Amino acid sequence: MTVVRQSNGPARRPRPTMDDVAAVAGVSRGTVSRVLNGGRNVSRPAAEAVAKAIRQTGYVVNQHARSLVTQRSQSVAFVLTEPQERLFEDPNFSLLMHGCTQALAEHDITLVMTIAGTPEERPRVTRYLTSGHVDGALLVSTHRGNPLLDDLAAQDLPVVACGKPIGYERRVAYVGVDERDGARQMVEYLTGLGRRRIGMITGPLDTAGGIERLAGYREVLGEAGDPSLVVTGDYTRASGEAAMERLLAQAPDLDAVFVAxxxxxxxxxxxxxxxxxxxxGDVAVGGFDDSSIALTSQPALTTIRQPWARISSEMVRLLLGLVAGDAPSAVTLPTELVVRESA
Structure with a gap:
């Protein structure tokens, strides 16, 4: 008996394979494989031909199969070592995450967001990061003494920190800005305006940014610096309110403030x-970061610009180098004074 099966529509075209890509590109299947796995020992014309053939055929890489061969997950973790609410309050974190996502996408790598801001979260995040789920980690906002750095270093996971990781400068790769010079630029600008009682609200003093920005402030003022004009903050809005109230109480005659x-x-x-x-008029105010808050504040903030897009791309570049076997290295980028209405 013959069974006739009716089709409900046109037959689906088979998915293009590496062999199809090789045929269109005019190269061997091995060349296509080498291009897909990093492009080593492949000439530029051959690589360009393969890339064009992939677009023409619509070939899609089987990431699971690739990971079995390369022992890589094709994903990277973005690790925020701050309480979860800081992710939504501080626009710097979303700027960094967006930049890193874009830079990794160029290499067909996925960014995975994780938060390790409490002692309870850190062991769980460490287990996840060191269990083969990711090829490396981008650490954001690392404080001195954070045990996460010890745990990851012990497992030889490729790691790049945003900002100098205090105590790990020789062991952990990092990308940062010249914090001290940025602070000097701001305080020199304020003194150039004729301001003489310049206060400072610092960042947390267990981070490189907190330490170096305070050092830059003190370098400019020298012996003229008054200890009562310095109050410690923690990079949050609430700490800015509290610190400013304290400054006004301690030094009611201050005429400028540099905020970290x-x-x-x-x-x-x-x-x-x-x-x-x-x-x-009464008090000139200078910030640091040039985040979206600088533009929306009333008045708009005079601030020190950090090159967020470049910081992100450099972090990704260093991490991919570590995954490929490079030794840890560091990048320090310049900052720029941006003058607006607050000073």
């Missing part, structure tokens, strides 16, 4: 308005 982050500066502006101080 734009988010903290926004809190300082709130406190100044509440105290009836005009900005920049």
């Amino acid at each position: 982050s734009d988010l903290t500066a926004a809190g300082a502006l709130t406190a100044l308005r509440r105290a009836g101080r005009s900005v920049p």
